[in-house]
Amino acid sequence: MNPLDQLTLDQLRERRSFKWAHYDADVIPMFVAEMDVPLAPPIREALERAIAIGDTGYPGSWPMVDEFIAFAGRRWGWEIDPRLVAPAPAVIPAYVDAFVEDTEPGDEVIITAPVYPPFTTYLRQAGRVVTEAPLTEDLRLDLAALEAAFEAATAPREGSTQRRAAGFLLCNPHNPGGTVHTRAELEAVAALAHRYDVTVVSDEIHAPLVYTGAEFVPYASVDPRGIAIQSASKAFNLAAMPAAQTIVGEERRSWLAQFRKGAHGHPTYLGTVAASVAYREGDAWLAGLLAGLEANRDTMLDLVATSLPGVTASPNPATFLAWLDFRGTAAAGGRDLGDEPATALLKEGRVALNPGTSFGGGGVGHARLNFAAPPAVLREGLARIASVVTG
Numbered sequence: 001m002n003p004l005d006q007l008t009l010d011q012l013r014e015r016r017s018f019k020w021a022h023y024d025a026d027v028i029p030m031f032v033a034e035m036d037v038p039l040a041p042p043i044r045e046a047l048e049r050a051i052a053i054g055d056t057g058y059p060g061s062w063p064m065v066d067e068f069i070a071f072a073g074r075r076w077g078w079e080i081d082p083r084l085v086a087p088a089p090a091v092i093p094a095y096v097d098a099f100v101e102d103t104e105p106g107d108e109v110i111i112t113a114p115v116y117p118p119f120t121t122y123l124r125q126a127g128r129v130v131t132e133a134p135l136t137e138d139l140r141l142d143l144a145a146l147e148a149a150f151e152a153a154t155a156p157r158e159g160s161t162q163r164r165a166a167g168f169l170l171c172n173p174h175n176p177g178g179t180v181h182t183r184a185e186l187e188a189v190a191a192l193a194h195r196y197d198v199t200v201v202s203d204e205i206h207a208p209l210v211y212t213g214a215e216f217v218p219y220a221s222v223d224p225r226g227i228a229i230q231s232a233s234k235a236f237n238l239a240a241m242p243a244a245q246t247i248v249g250e251e252r253r254s255w256l257a258q259f260r261k262g263a264h265g266h267p268t269y270l271g272t273v274a275a276s277v278a279y280r281e282g283d284a285w286l287a288g289l290l291a292g293l294e295a296n297r298d299t300m301l302d303l304v305a306t307s308l309p310g311v312t313a314s315p316n317p318a319t320f321l322a323w324l325d326f327r328g329t330a331a332a333g334g335r336d337l338g339d340e341p342a343t344a345l346l347k348e349g350r351v352a353l354n355p356g357t358s359f360g361g362g363g364v365g366h367a368r369l370n371f372a373a374p375p376a377v378l379r380e381g382l383a384r385i386a387s388v389v390t391g
């Protein structure tokens with residue numbers, strides 16, 4: 001069963017979450033990373049049971065962690081020592097806390113732009129200097145750029161001989177565009193991180209959303225000093241009920257024990273209920289979702305190639321977040337949509353994409369499109385984009 005064709009546009013418009021409530025009712029929302037799916041039935045039943053008896057307190061035990069370990073073993077053949085996993089409130093606070101633990105205010109955290117905008121926002125709020133090491137044009141890691149950034153970020157301050165602490169926030173699979181980093185790339189990152197003593201945190205929130213032909217490699221399985229954050233929230237559409245897991249490589253066992261003693265908040269109880277059931281009973285639903293998303297991805301690539309002159313789309317071997325490049329539209333006989341194509345698309349086409357420049361360097365002339373929509377809504381959204389581009 002394809003969860004993406006279960007809800008009608010009218011039902012979706014009843015939703016009050018950000019995706020469906022932010023714009024007027026004539027806009028097709030293809031921006032924030034919410035999916036247009038009903039909950040997987042076992043998750044819905046577990047939440048309904050909890051709510052029926054007012055079971056809405058604090059989390060008391062962590063079946064979510066054990067269920068995650070079992071899920072990771074089935075899915076990626078990743079054998080995780082339970083002592084290397086800790087519950088986390090959500091993905092963003094988990095990576096911020098990890099860098100706060102390992103660096104000082106004023107130290108640098110490197111990100112690979114274009115990337116999910118909160119990679120910058122919250123680290124800046126935590127007093128870290130965020131530095132971009134750009135991805136290549138085809139959205140892959142540029143190891144030479146990363147090495148230069150590691151070198152610069154760890155160089156001693158004037159008057160000191162002591163190298164500075166620094167961090168690298170990796171996104172795997174990458175948002176936007178869904179690049180799945182290869183084992184060789186991750187091993188190269190780990191080697192650089194060891195050479196410069198940089199703390200690597202890998203945001204793996206999109207890891208269950210990898211399509212046929214690509215292989216997700218967990219960072220903490222290639223780097224004994226790595227830190228990874230996982231969550232069921234993207235793959236099972238659970239952003240309303242935050243919960244996540246921090247997983248570390250084996251050389252960080254005592255680091256994690258220490259880290260857990262600090263006050264880092266905890267997941268919402270309902271988040272742990274939903275995540276536990278997702279990991280334990282969600283495989284069949286997830287298989288249906290992946291087939292539906294992969295079909296949508298192919299529709300998106302096909303329609304971009306055939307009806308959006310001069311636009312190119314990321315191949316998206318993973319995630320439902322495509323990266324569209326509008327810079328070639330004028331040369332292909334279409335309209336020039338300028339540096340921020342999302343502006344004209346919203347105003348004239350009544351279709352909402354994320355503005356490319358909010359993803360940092362490399363975002364000019366781009367926009368991010370969320371294709372986790374009913375197939376008919378996806379087609380309508382792309383038809384609206386086509387009408388603006390062809391003018």
Ligand SMILES: Cc1ncc(COP(=O)(O)O)c(C=O)c1O
Binds near residue numbers: 171233243244
């Ligand atoms: C790469 C990435 N990290 C983190 C998040 C948000 O995670 P959380 O809501 O658990 O903080 C998102 C949401 O789309 C994301 O795409």
